[in-house]
Amino acid sequence: MNAIDDTVGDVFDLAAQRVEAATGLTFAGLRRRQFDAALDRMAGALGLPGAAACASWLLAGPWDDARSALCARFLTVGETYLLREPRAFDLVCDRARALLARGATRPLRIWSAGCCTGEEPYSIALALRRGVPQLPPERVDILATDLNDAFLDVARAGIYRRWSFRRTDPADLAAFFRPLGDGLYEVDASLRAQVRFANLNLASDVYPSAGTGTLAQDVIFCRNVLMYFAPAQAARVIARLRGCLVDGGWLVVNASEASTRLFDGFTPVFREDAVFFRKDALPVPAPAPAAPAVAPVVPARRPEPLPAAAPSARVPADAAAMDRVHALAQTAGREEALQCLRRAVEAEALSAPLQQRAALFALEHGDPALARHCVRRLLYLEPDSAFGHYLWALIEDAAGRRPRARSLLRDCRRLAGAAADAELGGAAAAWLERMS
Numbered sequence: 001m002n003a004i005d006d007t008v009g010d011v012f013d014l015a016a017q018r019v020e021a022a023t024g025l026t027f028a029g030l031r032r033r034q035f036d037a038a039l040d041r042m043a044g045a046l047g048l049p050g051a052a053a054c055a056s057w058l059l060a061g062p063w064d065d066a067r068s069a070l071c072a073r074f075l076t077v078g079e080t081y082l083l084r085e086p087r088a089f090d091l092v093c094d095r096a097r098a099l100l101a102r103g104a105t106r107p108l109r110i111w112s113a114g115c116c117t118g119e120e121p122y123s124i125a126l127a128l129r130r131g132v133p134q135l136p137p138e139r140v141d142i143l144a145t146d147l148n149d150a151f152l153d154v155a156r157a158g159i160y161r162r163w164s165f166r167r168t169d170p171a172d173l174a175a176f177f178r179p180l181g182d183g184l185y186e187v188d189a190s191l192r193a194q195v196r197f198a199n200l201n202l203a204s205d206v207y208p209s210a211g212t213g214t215l216a217q218d219v220i221f222c223r224n225v226l227m228y229f230a231p232a233q234a235a236r237v238i239a240r241l242r243g244c245l246v247d248g249g250w251l252v253v254n255a256s257e258a259s260t261r262l263f264d265g266f267t268p269v270f271r272e273d274a275v276f277f278r279k280d281a282l283p284v285p286a287p288a289p290a291a292p293a294v295a296p297v298v299p300a301r302r303p304e305p306l307p308a309a310a311p312s313a314r315v316p317a318d319a320a321a322m323d324r325v326h327a328l329a330q331t332a333g334r335e336e337a338l339q340c341l342r343r344a345v346e347a348e349a350l351s352a353p354l355q356q357r358a359a360l361f362a363l364e365h366g367d368p369a370l371a372r373h374c375v376r377r378l379l380y381l382e383p384d385s386a387f388g389h390y391l392w393a394l395i396e397d398a399a400g401r402r403p404r405a406r407s408l409l410r411d412c413r414r415l416a417g418a419a420a421d422a423e424l425g426g427a428a429a430a431w432l433e434r435m436s
């Protein structure tokens with residue numbers, strides 16, 4: 001690189017840093033090339049001669065609405081569809097039923113943060129109308145916010161192409177959408193009336209606040225948004241979202257965003273395709289009768305780290321494989337990370353540490369079938385693994401098989417005692433107590 005290239009590189013770096021500070025969107029690692037390419041397109045929109053000029057424009061003067069709007073337009077990702085990962089909508093219905101059961105008269109408040117073109121908040125309205133028809137529509141308050149005004153315009157119009165309905169039951173399509181011809185469908189007016197759209201930058205500190213209407217939320221959806229933020233920024237957003245929830249309220253993220261260390265003050269609950277985080281505070285509302293028992297947090301002590309200086313070459317290979325999986329989860333997303341994990345699980349079929357870490361990752365990322373496969377391997381290799389029994393109990397509990405989970409926890413407690421692992425034994429005992 002010559003001196004001019006170096007200078008351009010510096011300007012790009014500074015521009016990326018400024019964009020990250022203002023919008024939360026990070027372009028580290030593999031995503032950096034996307035940023036450089038977007039600068040070119042942004043320059044075109046501004047009538048500037050090229051990416052370097054656009055980077056300089058982003059750096060000059062105070063950060064204003066024009067810069068924010070341009071970044072939102074060119075740097076955000078607009079992938080979404082109706083009734084995506086449907087278990088989250090079951091959670092909303094459970095909350096609505098719990099509110100009704102308590103005889104509360106206040107509205108149920110749901111916030112779709114990073115709502116994109118509106119499919120998510122309309123799905124919430126639809127699921128409630130279908131699942132809890134006894135809750136009057138005027139007692140449902142759905143706030144839907146995004147950084148990108150163009151997305152919000154589409155959301156307010158509430159008109160979607162067939163592709164947005166790729167996971168929608170035809171009965172729901174017929175009941176809640178009006179065909180307009182040319183493959184377009186309009187959201188039913190009464191569902192639209194339940195959703196308030198607004199521009200809100202999650203990287204800013206305007207929330208929680210009464211002015212933004214973000215206080216006392218029962219459930220916040222922030223799915224497929226945090227994956228574009230650096231961990232420190234994601235942690236700040238999560239802390240602010242926590243401040244917006246009622247005690248015992250829920251934060252819903254995508255399974256690949258659910259690195260539990262970012263979610264201080266929450267209890268994670270694993271489901272097949274989602275992870276829900278309950279704001280810790282007492283008293284905690286009783287779970288809905290149909291739901292399986294709330295699974296506890298994986299004990300703070302994670303499975304044994306892979307030995308740093310292992311005698312054989314295989315252990316570092318295990319560590320490297322898991323590092324790759326975690327890096328992919330951050331950059332390419334859950335599916336690719338899980339695919340990489342499946343390969344590693346087969347390549348290192350005789351490595352108990354890898355099977356253990358793989359099981360935990362699969363569980364945290366919403367793939368219980370893979371987690372079960374790894375736990376079986378782990379217990380084949382190390383039948384007395386207390387942590388293996390703990391993970392198995394988590395899987396059984398998430399599947400609603402509580403007696404089996406209880407018996408595994410008792411085994412876990414016994415094995416942890418024999419191995420003098422007081423922390424794990426304590427975690428198993430505490431969970432057993434909560435179950436009884």
Ligand SMILES: C[S@@+](CC[C@H](N)C(=O)[O-])C[C@H]1O[C@@H](n2cnc3c(N)ncnc32)[C@H](O)[C@@H]1O
Pocket residue numbers: 023024025076077078079080081084113114115116117120145146147148151200201202203222223224225228
């Ligand atoms: C992939 S979409 C997710 C849509 C929806 N939540 C879902 O899961 O289907 C990500 C959304 O996050 C929004 N977003 C990105 N950065 C944001 C920020 N700093 N504040 C608010 N929204 C943001 C994007 O504009 C985009 O609409």
